Amino acid sequence: MINRKWIPAGLILLVALPPLLPVLPDYWITLLNTIGLASLVVIGLVLLTGVGGMTSFGQAAFCGFGAYTTALLTTSLGLSPWLTLPIAILLTCAAAVVLGLLTVRLSGHFLPLGTLAWGISLYYLFGNLEFLGRHDGIPTVPPLSIGGWDFYDDRTVYYVIWSLTILAAVATLNLLDSRVGRSLRALKGGITAAESFGVNTRRAKLVTFVYAAFLAAVAGWAFAHVQRAVNPTPFGLGAGIDYLLMAVIGGVGHVWGAVLGAGAVILLKDQLQTLLPALFGHTGNYETIIFGVLLILLLQFARQGLWGLATRLPWGRLSFVGGLSPTGAPPPSSPSAASLSFPAPSSPTPAPLPALTKRHTPNPDAPLLEVDHVQKTFGGLMAVRDVAFTLAKGEIVALIGPNGAGKSTTFNLITGVLPPTAGAVRFQGRDITGANASEIAAMGMARSFQHVKLLPTMTVLENVMLGAHLRGKAGLARAILRRDRAEERSIRAEAMTQLDRCGLADLAQHQAGTLALGQSRVVEIARALCLDPALLLLDEPAAGLRHGEKQKLAALLTTLRAEGRSILLVEHDMDFVMNQVDRLVVMDFGAKIAEGTPDIIRDDPRVLEAYLGGIE
Amino acid sequence: MDSTIALFLAQDGITNGAIYALLGLSLVLVFTVTRVIFIPQGEFVAYGALTLVGLETGVVPGTAYLTLVLGIAAFCVDLVRSPDGRQPRVLITRAVSDLGLPLVLLGLSGVVAPANMGPWITVPLAVALVAPMGAYIYRLAFRPLAQATVLTLLIAAVGVHLVMLGLGLVFFGAEGYRATPFTDVSLSLGVIDLGGQSLWVLGVTAVLIVTLWYAFGHTLAGKALRATSINRLGATLVGIPTARSGLIAFILAATLGAISGVLIAPITTIFYDSGFLIGLKGFVAAIIGGLVSYPISAAAAILVGLVEAFASFEASSFKEVIVFTIIIPVLLWQSLRSGHVDEEEE
């Protein structure tokens, strides 16, 4: 196989080549410039749609915001374009933050609808404001220049545009292969799971949305100086829809799919715009018919888009670029989503790993967990009534009871997934009633789920690394600039350690979706352990495990207890429970009916009654 | 602004608001039953209006052919996709609804268009030509994606919008048209004249809303539709064919869209792409209703119409900006009201 190091260099050469070829007509260069600018916007949209599970019709409007900002400032105040770039970005991102804040709390479809309205409003605003030149826009925007050398020529501008595009693509790939990126990717696994290891999902959504707006602002800024004029048309809703089209056609699961989609749509549009009017005898945007049909067919038959199709071809296997993967399956051999990164990812001599944050051990005097007469009603149904128990440091307690007894609801009340209707929960002496799941996770409480919540297209290792989310610090900027590698190695090492102690190190590079149910449950335990929890809540950890695996799990629980961690578990396997736990809390009909050591519970007639059901 | 102008604007606003109400109701219906955010709702408005104009001016409208083409496509696709549908009985039913119906409509258009018949013939025919498209579009574009996420369905809806927009241009050209009013009568109420067409809009809307209210509240079919939107599994378990509920929702949406189109065709000049913006105003109303509430959406639609009318007088060039900015406080309010993002849990 070719040395992978040469591939990025080769690609850059390939991208650098076109303007140097005199045979290539100017028209093609212009077209390539258009593709580059569109790619910039679409990369953001791919992140938003494919990773964040949201979408936006307003990307063109964000472009417009960037473009008009720079156009106005450079023409009226005579500022340099390089000075207006940060201003354009700042203003656009501010608008995105406002729009995002309005919609992140609502169900997913309110964001696209909000951006739809935003797109239209802004289009008409651009077209009617006197100081923005109304529908004529602002002509005579200065070109970009460096040291007095103006970039008028399309062949020169080409380098600016494609540098920006490639930078954006690499930055996005770097972002995805980082602590922040994993938390964004975790959005697809559901809010409950992501919050349980400390991801603030609202903020993650907002970050995704603002990042997409940021790229659109840069594209808009470049557009203004390339066209050297702005008017409302390229920033209307139609353009916003075009960007969405490019993202879906290229493949919303892949950063490079954005470039492919932009290229495919723009080239096809260019061809169709000459072909179709000739066919119909009039001018007009007839190509939308073809694009619409293409969109629907892709959604029905190849949802991973052109990039997904391309990587399924034989030569696509030689992929030098991983997918960012929610829809398309990356090859299992590449754990990292971004292989096309500038610094070499691994240093030959292992540098000492920076230590991940360690939690200070809780005050040994206070009970670790105090469940103080909590209640939960759903509609008229009381799922949990007046349940109270405590858990000391280093104790293993099981919560048992027949199906529907309210055990899972109690779990959700403790972990902050649901707020209790009455009562309080205290953890390490602090009142956590009504706190968010992510805040509670940050205090050192980790959990696994009855219905396994792993991200099926991420590797087992990446899933487990998500558990260490709160123990890293690297933010967006460090991720993009790859200043997070040392911390990433620590997180990876920590994840490997936890996987290893759970006996699943061999599966680290497998996709989580390929595991058997029992293994998935253990992966969730490893993920929870990455949080370095003081309290571990396990929802049916032994379900689906074979006898030998159960023994290993039992041994693991014993070790964890010896480390001073406490464990609360819901389990139906009585044999497992009776031999493992210090105490049991038995629930029936939402209420606690018994509590005590296994010996006491074994002989409690109420427990027998609850389990076997009494109709007398 | 004096009271005459205010009254005139109010009349204008309520007339448009009534149209937005019909569209808002369609959007809520389609969304609750099928989870599709139906972006192309407005295209049915343009299709309805321009089909009517075609029939009036003696041209067989392109929509007549389009309905036939879509019918044939739906027929063929179902033949491939559902092997159960190859039994003779099903085949005959489908042939009638997918091939027979559009052929008859095309034939009728061929007779009606050149004969210059009055609105009593052309208006119902225009609606009838557009309505079946709802069914065909549902079967071709959305039913195969029934299990997909709201996001995927939304993107598919964008695809349908693009196709319908492009076809609108093919069939009707880039010029705008206005239909002849149904009646010349106008009603004088004190200082203002109520235009005949406005009366038509308000009357028809009122009748439709009452009919829908009755159908959803008091007929088994209507209740089945509501049941599907409340609990799809529950509806399946009592034997409601939920795919048919989706079909009915789309037919209703197309019908209401087309009716809106023929109603406003004499009031406003309609271009092939006018429907989109009109439909989006229906969306503003539907969003205010949280995409679930019929009464709130209907009331909000009237509000949108009024805001639009007064905005066009006070700040005409910023009319659209003002109308679409209504969404911002609405989203803020809804956001503050919803404490917790609900997720499917146990």
Add this chain to the structure above:
Amino acid sequence: MSTPLLSAQTVAVSYGKIEAVLDVSLVIPKGRIITVIGANGAGKSSLLGSLMGILPLAGGSATFEGEPLDRVPVEQRVARGLCLVPEKRELFVTMSVAENLELGAYHRPRSEAKSSLEMVYDLFPRLLERRKQAAGTLSGGERQMLAMGRALMAKPKLLMLDEPSLGLAPRIVKEIFGLIGRLRDSGVSILLVEQNARGALRTADYAYVMETGQVTLQGPAADLAQDPRVIESYLGISGGDSSCSLPSSSVGATNP
């Protein structure tokens, strides 16, 4: 014996890679209560879902009144007399009790529905009292009654009940089990999936015990009620290789 009402041969159900039901065969004769008991996650609900047609069969086949059920859509199964009351009830919460019941008879002529409605109100007088209330405002027991009533409106030949006692107070559970017996006496066959083993075994004629997707025991309900292995399976104790946590003698003592 005549053809059984429902017969399932080596039925399998899976969710992706996870096999929930493996080669389960069962027979439901006319006019009987058959129960399937087992611990949480044994695959009972998946079995019901596949018989109803809301989950695809990964293997095996089923017949109803001798006719194969493969690829018969759910609505046709309902029309043929197969009804499921799911574990979560799946009511139309914002519609009234009366509307919920009316929709239960979606497939039947309105005149027939009327007499069924009277029958359901006779069985559940509480539903009559609350007929104008939204289903979402009912208590747990009332919801279960409404779910059963809604299913009965379809005039089922076979009524499949998934955990009807789930989350209900003992008094209501007793009422529901009593009702199941009466339904059988009125000619409706019943497939009862339960965790409440004692109640189910007392009510049923014949029983199957499921464990991790498979039938491990079957026999007349009265016999199984005496079988200590039932208690074990039910409590999910991995049999054989370990000491029994809940001694079966104590179970025998409380079992009349």
